[in-house]
Amino acid sequence: MPTPLRCPVCRQPLLRRDHGAACANRHSFDRARQGYLNLLPSHKKRSASPGDSIEMVQARTRFLDTDLYNAPATALIEAIHASVSDKNQPVIVDAGCGEGYYTTRIADALPKASVTGFDISKPAVVQCCRRKTDNADLQWLVASVADIPLPDDSTDVLVSVFSRIDWNEFARLLKPGGQVMVLGPGPDHLLELRQTIYEDVRSYPEDKLLETLPDGFELTSKTTVTDTLNVPDCQTIMDLLAMTPHFWHIKPAQRDKLEALQQLHCRLDMRLYVITYQPAASR
Ligand SMILES: C[S@@+](CC[C@H](N)C(=O)[O-])C[C@H]1O[C@@H](n2cnc3c(N)ncnc32)[C@H](O)[C@@H]1O
Numbered sequence: 001m002p003t004p005l006r007c008p009v010c011r012q013p014l015l016r017r018d019h020g021a022a023c024a025n026r027h028s029f030d031r032a033r034q035g036y037l038n039l040l041p042s043h044k045k046r047s048a049s050p051g052d053s054i055e056m057v058q059a060r061t062r063f064l065d066t067d068l069y070n071a072p073a074t075a076l077i078e079a080i081h082a083s084v085s086d087k088n089q090p091v092i093v094d095a096g097c098g099e100g101y102y103t104t105r106i107a108d109a110l111p112k113a114s115v116t117g118f119d120i121s122k123p124a125v126v127q128c129c130r131r132k133t134d135n136a137d138l139q140w141l142v143a144s145v146a147d148i149p150l151p152d153d154s155t156d157v158l159v160s161v162f163s164r165i166d167w168n169e170f171a172r173l174l175k176p177g178g179q180v181m182v183l184g185p186g187p188d189h190l191l192e193l194r195q196t197i198y199e200d201v202r203s204y205p206e207d208k209l210l211e212t213l214p215d216g217f218e219l220t221s222k223t224t225v226t227d228t229l230n231v232p233d234c235q236t237i238m239d240l241l242a243m244t245p246h247f248w249h250i251k252p253a254q255r256d257k258l259e260a261l262q263q264l265h266c267r268l269d270m271r272l273y274v275i276t277y278q279p280a281a282s283r
């Protein structure tokens with residue numbers, strides 16, 4: 001069974017109907033023809049098209065489908081396996097799932113799991129629906145991490161890959177003992193890409209995330225995930241750029257430098273944090 005939903009308007013349970021879902025207060029949500037539910041009420045949108053644009057989504061899909069990011073996907077799946085090995089039908093939520101590469105890999109690796117992927121970007125979620133999986137309990141939602149349309153105490157594992165974190169919402173969703181898996185950049189992530197663009201390149205600060213962990217959340221493990229990426233052509237290099245914040249800051253001359261490259265050897269340096277939630281009453 002897919003994970004039950006919560007109405008984004010009145011917070012009552014949402015019941016599935018043929019063409020979508022509705023709550024007892026008659027708030028109803030149609031299923032899009034691609035298969036997702038849009039549970040982001042328009043009055044809660046900060047802009048007409050929040051989140052990643054269609055161009056960024058397409059670049060991300062082209063890049064991730066090369067499987068150059070196989071190492072972090074594999075590390076994430078191993079950590080989830082370890083976390084839910086004693087559960088019959090674990091509930092896994094990918095918050096800010098983008099175009100669904102990691103979510104679908106998780107759903108395929110854990111066929112008995114109920115997996116939900118959500119993102120605030122509609123083009124990203126449309127792309128998610130194009131991904132094939134045999135896991136019948138994978139559902140896709142347009143929703144915000146600041147107001148997740150899933151019930152309290154419902155989730156075993158919350159995944160956040162290079163995405164926003166809302167610790168209050170994560171605390172509300174997680175069962176006691178549930179875990180957050182955060183994948184983010186290590187100090188030297190994409191160093192050679194950054195060296196091509198900028199003259200002065202600094203390492204990213206390490207473990208910043210851990211400075212902001214609220215009460216109830218505790219680090220269980222930290223894994224370094226490294227690899228050497230052989231980015232094979234100009235299109236893939238530009239797609240990789242479009243997945244980073246540098247895409248927004250880069251000057252035309254710096255972009256030209258990158259566009260002149262025919263290939264790039266670049267290090268992947270990520271950190272996978274497994275963080276366990278234990279609410280005060282159960283500690
Ligand atoms: C850097 S991308 C990562 C996507 C995906 N996890 C991956 O690694 O391929 C960040 C994603 O967060 C989404 N996003 C931004 N603000 C959000 C919010 N408030 N709630 C949910 N998703 C959000 C963007 O649309 C984008 O898809």
Ligand SMILES: [Zn+2]
Nearest residue numbers: 007010023027
């Ligand atoms: Zn409602």
